[in-house]
Amino acid sequence: MAIYVRSVRLMCEPGTRNARLIRNVLDSLMTTQTIRFLQHGVVREVGDAPVTRTVLQHLRETQQCTGTKEGCAEGDCGACTVVVGELDARGQVALKAVNACIQFLPTLDGRALFTVEDLRAADGGLHPVQQAMVDCHGSQCGFCTPGFVMSMWALYENQPADAGLPTRDEINTALSGNLCRCTGYRPIVDAAQKMFDYPRAAFDREALKASLQGIRRTEGFKYGALGATFHAPATLAEFARLRAAxxxxxxxxxxxxxxxxxxxxxxxLGDVLFIGNVDELKTIAHDAQSLTIGAAASLEDAYAALAADYPELAELWTRFASLPIRNAGTLGGNVANGSPIGDSMPALIALDAQVVLQHADKTRTLPLDAFYLGYQKTALAAGEFVAAIRVPRPSADLRFRTYKVSKRYDQDISAVCAAFAVRLSGSRVTGARIAFGGMAATPKRAPAAEAALIDREWGEASVREAMAALDADFQPLTDMRASSAYRSKVARNVLWRFYLETRGDAPLALFDVNAFAFEARENGSLTELP
Structure with a gap:
């Protein structure tokens, strides 16, 4: 093979048509490793799939495992939900429901893949999750059912034996990424509660842990196919080196x-640099001044840490996409993406978060509101990457809220996402940071509205002036989610609501939108949120 490769290289002189593609293919042949993962209790190896072949495509088209369905192919419907097992930073098994339709096959290296086919008992019997779906009449056409079953299985296996049954809120969160158009959610939620009534199905975590340890790579993983290379370094130093190169x-x-x-x-996509194997970038740490979240920390873990400091983020946490998306996506990716409708950024900007950028072995820190230069344009230099997000710890003088307004309660893109942080000395405003998503080409502060509040009494007059000043800060566009006039009106109204909830005299009680939505779903009256 080496002699053949060298011979073909001689034909790939600079300027030769397709020379770059041919050279990349040859480099891949000489350096590639196989994708190695656990499935159905055995180690699978794949060496001929494109770098961007999805897990769903591999399951259905290559392995003929057609229990997992394709619906939207964008991570919205949940028909493709599978569970991925991996070793966490403590060396313990973590099971996470994810969307197979958008996960690339090389990301499975060193992990375990579970599909609906894995739930069948040795005697062919149904798993308690499946039996509960049958007994509660939770499946009609059946297309969405495998995805629901896998989301429920992840909940089933992740529920500690001594923790009791999951709450209704936890069940709704687990199912937030799965859509049903036939039976509706009531019988499926019933099944998620009933699945714990049957004899417990055996699942050997220790055996899985040992198997994962056996295929875990201590060094980086490199996979090449069809002229593209998938780099998966295991250390921050190697990731930084590869990014610079x-x-x-x-x-x-x-x-x-x-x-x-x-x-x-x-x-x-060309060459891909995978951040998901760099444990150093998954760390979440805090000191007296700040909470530091590594860029590779999952959205679920990042929001759990943020909500511990700022409970006001709890609703935004559960309404950010769905659990499978939060299990896979990262806060660093959400920030680096720079989408004007990314829900994380308004809250982080209002809290005066900083973004830590790294190039090779050098780092620099920017205020997050200075990171965005234009539509999907950031201050990242060539070879630089987001390493962490640093958020100040809460203080007694801070009043903070976030509000998400969208057409759908769960898993929907915001028409407007707002965040307000006001510092008070008595009843006087000493500082104000107001940020919006969906109102401009980037997540953006509202300087005119902030100026209308600072050094003023936190009262109706100053807030009304700040509401009017928002028209100077934003001229939102009209699109399929909302009109410009609607966005402007919503922006003013959520600022007013923030004032009503934080005023010193008879503050408005926090509206428990989660309780409202869950109750409305249960009795079938959910048409729109107030």
Missing amino acids: HPNARILAGSTDLGLWVTKQFRD
Whole structure:
């Protein structure tokens, strides 16, 4: 093979047509490793799949495992839900429901894949999750059922034996990424409660842990096919080196954005640099001044840490996409993406978060509101990457809220996402940071509205002036989600609501939108939220 490769290289002189593609293919042949993962209790190895082949495509088209369905191919419907098992930072098994339709096959290396076929008992009997779906009449056409079953199985296996049954809120969160058009959610929620009534199905976590340890790579993973290379370094130093050496490579985290570039836009990503194996970038730490969240920390873990400091973020946490998306996506990816409708950024900007950028072995820190330069344009230099997000710890003088307004309660893109942080000395405003998503080409502060509040009494007069000043801060566009006039009105109204909830005299009680939505779903009266 080496002699053949060298011979073909001689034909690939600079300027030769397709020389770059041929050279990349040859480099891949000489350096590639196989994708190695656990499935159905055995180690699978794949060496001929494109770098951007999805897990769903591999399951259905290569393995003929057609229990997992394809619906939207963008991570919205949940028909493709599978569970991925991996070793966490403590060396323990973590099971996470994810969307197979947007996960690239090389990301499975060193992990375990579970599909609906894995739930069948040795005697062919149904798993308690499946039996509960049958007994509660939770399946009609059946197309969405495998995805629901896998989301429920993840909940089933992740529920500690001594923790009791999951709450209704926890069940709704687990099912937030799955859509049903036949039976509706009531019988499926019933099944999620009833599945714990049957004799417990055996699942050997220790055996899985040992198997994962057996295929875990201590060094980086490199996979090449059809002229593209998938780099998966295991250390921060190696990731930084590769990023500096390959500034045009696409950084991949949870595939929740890049996955759609492939499945919807049919784009060629070229070389890919995967951040998901760098444990150093998954760390979440805090000191007296700040909470530091590594860029590769999942959205679910990041929001759990943020909500511990700022309970006001709890609703936004559960309404950010769905659990499978939050399991896969990262806060660093959401920030680096720079989408004007990314729900994380307004809250982080209002809290005066900083973004830590790294190039090779050098780092620099920017205020997050200075990171965005234009529509999907950031201050990242060539070869630089987001390493962490740093958020100040809460203080007693801070009043903070976030509000998300969208057409659908769960898993919907915001028409407007607002965040308000006001510092009070008595009843006087000493500082104000107001940020919006969906109102401009970037997540953006509202300087005129902030100026109308600072050094004023936190009262109706100053807030009314700030509401009017928002028209100077934003001229939102009209699109399928909302009109410009609607967005402007919503922006003013959520600022007023923030004042009503934080005023010193008879503050408005926090509206429990979660309780309202869950109750409305149960009795079938959910048409729109107030």
